[in-house]
Amino acid sequence: MKKLVSAFSLSLIAIIALTVSCDERTAENGGDVSQVDVDSSKSTIVNVSGKLFSIPSPIQTASLIDRENTPYRIDALADYNLADNIPERNMKALNLGMLGIDMVYSSFYDDAQNSLKYYKAVDKLAVDLELKSAIDQELIKRVGSNVDNADSLIYLSSSFYQALDAYLKENDRSEIATLVLTGAWVESTMLTAISESKPAKEALAAQKKASATLYKLIAKIELGNNDFSEQLDSLNTSFANIEKEYQYVTPEVIPDQKKTIIKSESSYKLSDSLYTDIQMRLIKLHRIING
Amino acid sequence: MAKNYLHLVLISVVLNCFFALHARAQCDSTAAIASKYMGENFVSDGQSYRALIFDDQIAEFTTTLYGKSTYRVVGIGGLEKEQLHFNIYDEDDNLLFSNADYQNSAYWDFEINSTLDCRIEAKLDLMKQKSGCAVLLIGFEQ
Numbered sequence: 167m168k169k170l171v172s173a174f175s176l177s178l179i180a181i182i183a184l185t186v187s188c189d190e191r192t193a194e195n196g197g198d199v200s201q202v203d204v205d206s207s208k209s210t211i212v213n214v215s216g217k218l219f220s221i222p223s224p225i226q227t228a229s230l231i232d233r234e235n236t237p238y239r240i241d242a243l244a245d246y247n248l249a250d251n252i253p254e255r256n257m258k259a260l261n262l263g264m265l266g267i268d269m270v271y272s273s274f275y276d277d278a279q280n281s282l283k284y285y286k287a288v289d290k291l292a293v294d295l296e297l298k299s300a301i302d303q304e305l306i307k308r309v310g311s312n313v314d315n316a317d318s319l320i321y322l323s324s325s326f327y328q329a330l331d332a333y334l335k336e337n338d339r340s341e342i343a344t345l346v347l348t349g350a351w352v353e354s355t356m357l358t359a360i361s362e363s364k365p366a367k368e369a370l371a372a373q374k375k376a377s378a379t380l381y382k383l384i385a386k387i388e389l390g391n392n393d394f395s396e397q398l399d400s401l402n403t404s405f406a407n408i409e410k411e412y413q414y415v416t417p418e419v420i421p422d423q424k425k426t427i428i429k430s431e432s433s434y435k436l437s438d439s440l441y442t443d444i445q446m447r448l449i450k451l452h453r454i455i456n457g
Numbered sequence: 458m459a460k461n462y463l464h465l466v467l468i469s470v471v472l473n474c475f476f477a478l479h480a481r482a483q484c485d486s487t488a489a490i491a492s493k494y495m496g497e498n499f500v501s502d503g504q505s506y507r508a509l510i511f512d513d514q515i516a517e518f519t520t521t522l523y524g525k526s527t528y529r530v531v532g533i534g535g536l537e538k539e540q541l542h543f544n545i546y547d548e549d550d551n552l553l554f555s556n557a558d559y560q561n562s563a564y565w566d567f568e569i570n571s572t573l574d575c576r577i578e579a580k581l582d583l584m585k586q587k588s589g590c591a592v593l594l595i596g597f598e599q
Binding site: 219224226230325331336372375419421424425429430432 | 484503505517523549551567568571572
């Protein structure tokens with residue numbers, strides 16, 4: 167009985183210690199989550215240096231390219247053959263994001279053959295980064311079997327990258343998640359920039375916020391590649407020079423459809439010279455990642 | 458004494474692992490519930506937004522929603538719907554939407570006229586639960 171009481175006491179102490187440790191971990195969240203902007207009038211904010219951050223879906227960005235009026239730029243895409251020869255994990259992660267975008271982009275232009283090659287390269291990198299076993303195998307197979315169907319591929323590859331992102335973040339590999347997303351962002355933004363249409367210019371300017379978000383996140387990662395860091399720094403400075411105006415307009419709510427129409431207006435001023443500057447920096451980043 | 462201390466450490470480690478696994482499993486279950494609300498027309502943005510939050514903690518992030526697009530935001534806390542508040546603010550901190558005005562609706566659609574930089578925050582409905590995993594999903598209409 168004495169032993170039982172002793173064990174119970176120990177367990178109780180352990181639970182209390184654990185509870186305290188859990189609270190502390192949530193507050194700082196293992197380097198993934200930091201507290202910012204805490205003031206006495208507001209609740210504690212669990213923000214967002216690693217786990218909770220968001221940029222526009224790179225796949226959506228690529229899907230917004232005006233394909234009817236913009237030629238297929240196969241010459242600008244990454245080299246899928248390099249997937250076999252990337253020694254360094256960070257570069258593998260950047261390429262995993264980048265090649266995934268090229269897989270979807272090729273499919274948009276009905277180039278299933280090329281899309282399949284990118285799928286195989288993505289699959290190879292997922293294996294190298296010990297990610298493949300964590301993702302639903304059926305989902306991976308379905309991505310591969312839908313390279314000739316752009317609509318399905320958008321849906322399936324987005325699900326694939328979301329599963330990847332969740333797995334990496336839940337397993338304290340947020341840095342890899344950030345790099346995968348960064349590779350995808352660089353590629354989708356570069357493809358948008360070189361498409362040189364009016365909608366492309368607007369979509370490029372809309373990356374101003376995403377550029378700043380990624381820059382802050384990447385700055386915390388020891389990349390061991392000065393060229394990449396310097397080029398990202400310069401790119402972020404260029405994006406920061408885009409002027410933005412915003413006008414709030416009261417939203418319209420349609421409760422029975424569970425929908426709100428956001429009527430606020432944003433406009434960007436992006437000069438031709440700044441557009442060219444951003445375009446060139448994105449191409450350089452693309453080459454550094456997939457050089 | 459040293460033996461007791463060793464026991465304490467061992468039990469603590471075992472319990473820590475157990476609760477960490479439990480928290481992860483709960484987040485997976487919450488994410489599975491959330492994904493049911495995304496709907497077939499909406500494509501995930503490819504990112505995962507999960508946070509274990511306690512009491513009045515707020516999980517937040519900023520993002521950009523493209524103009525001329527429609528998005529669905531799903532928010533689930535714990536293992537039941539309608540236990541999570543989520544609010545969306547514009548860049549000037551104007552409140553654009555709060556699901557608290559609609560019985561903590563698990564999802565809501567947003568038709569975006571012009572590209573919007575916004576902040577999304579989520580917190581537990583403390584009348585219903587004091588701690589739990591918050592999962593948010595963002596999808597764009599295809």
